Amino acid sequence: MMQSVVHTVLAGLSAGMFIWLVASGLTLIFGVLGVLNFAHGSFYMLGAYMCYTVLRYVGPDFWVALLIAPLSVCIIGYVVERWFLRYVYHLALPYQLLLTFAFVLIFDNLAKMVWGAGSVTPPDLSTLNGTVSILGRNFPVYNLFIIGVGPLVAAGLWLFLERTWYGRIIRAASSDREMAASIGVSVPALFTAVFVFGTWLGALGGGLAVPYVGLVTTGMGETIIIEAFIVAVIGGLGSLKGAFLGALVLGVLTAFGTRFFPAFDMFLTFILMAGVLLVRPQGLFGTAR
């Protein structure tokens, strides 16, 4: 029983870290730009496909692929922000959401055209297949690594935003755009940079997911973006701390649901979300509006 519970928690934590990587970029972009990006799940998917492509055609070294793939997706993120999103910041919410939704349609379809409608399997990544015995049952080392990456990204983001000059500027621009502009911050350039950085986080999650899931599909972005949305709502929109905790709770809860009540796994998520919202409508770490 103990063994089963510990393993379920570990599995949940590693699943939660992927949700966190997507939710972190989503939250950062929402917090600074005020735009909710439906296409963020597509960046996750594209990160995975690019990682697969590098592994397949450049070299079998996963770490090289993990370096190159997210950076290549950043170019797409740059195009999206610089030539499209920038022109809808002043528009009503439905236009912003539908613009990013249009990109979901476009990216999903392009991915189908380039990599085929079915799933693709990356070449042999057996070097990452090691396991370690925890309470007498084997657990993949790679999943432990993922459990380490999540907090590392969280700590890095926190240090960057709270302790560096650039972080201070980003926070300034997110709390008052006009004031930041008037003291000489180039807000449009800053927005582009934040969007591209958020894209990188999402694509990094996708790249990391390749050995974890073992196959890449066009649907993977849509699944995770919904989970990231739920996490962002539970944690309080715009709050990175909330997104991190929310992702962990959602990951673990889903793992327990799948393990012990397979018929109701999504229902647990729903009950969690409904419960949080009834008690704290603004989310765990959201500020009351």
Add this chain to the structure above:
Amino acid sequence: MTESRIRYAVLAALLLALAAVPYVSGKFFVYLTMRVMLLGIFAVGFNLLLGQTGLLSFGHGAFYAAGAYGLGLFGAYVTPNPLLGVAVGIAAAAVVALLVGYLCVRHTEIYFAMLTLACGMMVFSFVWNARSITGGDDGFIGIMRAPVTLFGGLRLPIGKDSQFYYFVLAFFVLAVWVAHRIRISPFGLVLSGIRENARRTEYAGIPVRKYRLSVFVVSGAFAGLAGALEALLESNARPFMAHWTHSAEPVLVSLLGGLSSLFGPIVGGAFFIAMREIIQRYTENWMLGFGVVLLVVIMAFRGGIMGAVENLFGRRSAGAGR
């Protein structure tokens, strides 16, 4: 002739044209017209929420699915009477909308959009997982079109598409008329007030949240009607109906057509379905084509089709005045 008379004449002509469709066109066009009317019912109800009240829901697919599965289950286990089935579908959608709405209406704007999205996806996953009730990913199949019994004795068969067409048309006209009545009612006026300034409306002593919840349930009921009719049309109900990409359809067609008018969403729906057919005729990649069209509309034609038409006429009449 006065302006209102012209309007009635145009409406009567449109209605006649719609009624004549099964007589003058092929099966496929009849089918497509029905799809346009279904999407029209869905979007007209949805626009009471978006255009009238200013609330953007991304979860209306859930109520559409509730209508479809409500009709399917009622037909399979109680009676296949289509009118009762549609009523049950609408009721099921309204109940689900009441539950979801109760959770969601305390928020507005983006929070509301995300909450409705999440709730809608919960319904999707429930439909997907509850195999024994809903048939899971196979969908709920074998929904029959039993004859309609009117006034105790009159039996009208709706088995053929050309017969079922009038069943859909009747509900379409009813739905548009009800939406029109709601828009011009005091209730509709309060909704516009909430859209323009929720705080002032609240200060005027109006319980804003109750009104939001009411219109949410009403628009959910419209979605349920559309879903129930689609279940009859396609003889099945599919989990995809509750998926968020389906929930995005009324948002799309409302924006395509124009938010501010009653008929905008219907025009948008017709445009959407016509475009999908045309794109699909030439390429499998209709999502790509549609995404690009959507980009163009958002970047360049924000008033939608009705807005563009009004602009055109507005400019003309302004030019004539000078």
